[in-house]
Amino acid sequence: MDDRIREHATVLVDWSARVEAGDNVVLSVGPDAHELAVAVAERLGERGANLLATYGSGEITRAYLHAHDAQDREFSEDPSHERALLEETDVYLSLGGDRNTSATADVPGDVRSGYRRARSEIREARYDTRWVSTAHPTRALAQQADMAYAEYQDFAYDAILRDWESLADEMARMKELLDDGSAVRLVSEGTDLTMRIDGRTAVNSAASVAYDSHNLPSGEVFTAPAGTEGEVTFDVPMTLRGETVRNVRLEFADGDVVDYDADQGASVIGDILDADDGARRLGELGIGMNRGIDRYTDNILFDEKMGDTVHLALGRAYDACLPAGESGNDSAVHVDMITDVSENSRLEIDGEVVQQNGRFRWEGDSDAE
């Protein structure tokens, strides 16, 4: 076994999920994430945690959904057995690793949305655990990234095996700026957007539940915006639900999307916006700060953390960003889209520039051309 697989497992179990003896752990294993799952099982045995492995396969989901749909049946309620499992679960570790990243591409959007809606209680129960999503570098992910397999492994482990404590210290600066601010303005080519963030708490997403952070890799600071006004262009291409989207443009008024457009894949965006009311509002504003990620790989888990990018998500907000007891934007969807801020761009908080052409204020003058 590649030593990096064992290191990945150790970071996941100890730094990210803070697993302790007696914890009830669910390990969701993608079909090609087997090796990472074995390494994680080893760590869990060492820590004295209880392990149940589930199987996360897009092909199984697709077969189930197509057949279910063909019977013209509604998804009436969430499965109580899965909910009972999650209600007794302390730690949920998702090891992504499908053999085909487009495995569910031909499932109609309305079927997908109906299934997600029916599973909202399941999702809430999972969010109530110390959950962490990571990905095992697979050949399918390498292909999606347009990279050779060994090249992709190097890329992925550079992003995952970082000095997380040191990155957390740097990100704390951005969190402080956002926590103290009232309004954010993002200006770039095709983008001039303002969002209110007063009363919201930013998450220093340092790849650990101890930081309210649930992705490995992470390396972003995010908050839950409100009252969005203006327009934004997402110039980083990506695959959403099996389809490529390019240059998605959204226009907002009083928090809601009032118009949308894209050079490619506009219908996917339309499907997402139609999922429910919350899908037309932003749930997240995130600032990518993981400079171990140096290229787009068409995988949101990595792309949104990349330095010199900002991303926004339609749909669900994370409770961690809201005052205690309050919930933010609610939706069955959470769809991130990314804009490159390395050139001709600036991010302002209450009128002060905090990032220009990718460089943060504390890094000194920007090297604007």
Added chain:
Amino acid sequence: MDDRIREHATVLVDWSARVEAGDNVVLSVGPDAHELAVAVAERLGERGANLLATYGSGEITRAYLHAHDAQDREFSEDPSHERALLEETDVYLSLGGDRNTSATADVPGDVRSGYRRARSEIREARYDTRWVSTAHPTRALAQQADMAYAEYQDFAYDAILRDWESLADEMARMKELLDDGSAVRLVSEGTDLTMRIDGRTAVNSAASVAYDSHNLPSGEVFTAPAGTEGEVTFDVPMTLRGETVRNVRLEFADGDVVDYDADQGASVIGDILDADDGARRLGELGIGMNRGIDRYTDNILFDEKMGDTVHLALGRAYDACLPAGESGNDSAVHVDMITDVSENSRLEIDGEVVQQNGRFRWEGDSDAE
């Protein structure tokens, strides 16, 4: 996809597990059982059942157990999240399909037994569902059977895709004989064993929960014997816990094993007998009646159902064989071993020969040499 995979899924879901709309189903998927899992998911979607897939991998279990053991930690209690899941589960479908049938071969017997003991409530909860164990014909199983892959697929589907209703009718005759009988005597080379069966109910194991039968393939009639006396030789070689055992001989007095021996693998038998008190008593007497199974393949799921064989299990008895409310022999283990009865053998119930040299009474005179 091979049509037979879809047929296998249909038999499993409809004939074996009697899945209905709204059922909470757990689908345990072996690493190489993916294709069968996809076919089963399709059926479950059609039926409107709720699906949660778990991952059944010997390598994960091995990694967990070795690491757990290295910490010198006791398995103190069963994981409450897995128990909660099973308590809300209607149907548990296990699709065996590991990539290496010896994946857990180097886990010490005491670690294995400790783990099984700690999971007794989990096991009980699973037995309270409409559970069915089947196997996807894999390359690992072909190798274990000493067969080519395509040859093994033909073998497996011959055993699985049978006319189960017609076999159930034939097996009903044997069930009646056992239900009405008080004592069974098995005589063969190296075997002269008597068991009491009065008050016990035989199971017509026709591969369906509707018959209290939980294996696919099945094709055996079994009951729970008591007060075993005499000696038995299991002349069908098999792999137990990763080791080959040959010609295991057990000597019984008043129901308990008082001596044991084997041409090969005696220490494995010793480990099993030491698991707990119940492991020294028989939990099952079974008569193989599936003539679609025409050779040994070193896989108990198939071997014990083969025509012209009788098998006995050390350990746990099935409640279905006991009067309502009573439990039979209790143990954390259930280990089947098989004896060939095609030659020089007879099975008597209350002194009457019901099977001689493999032929049942209702099949006319035996062709004894």
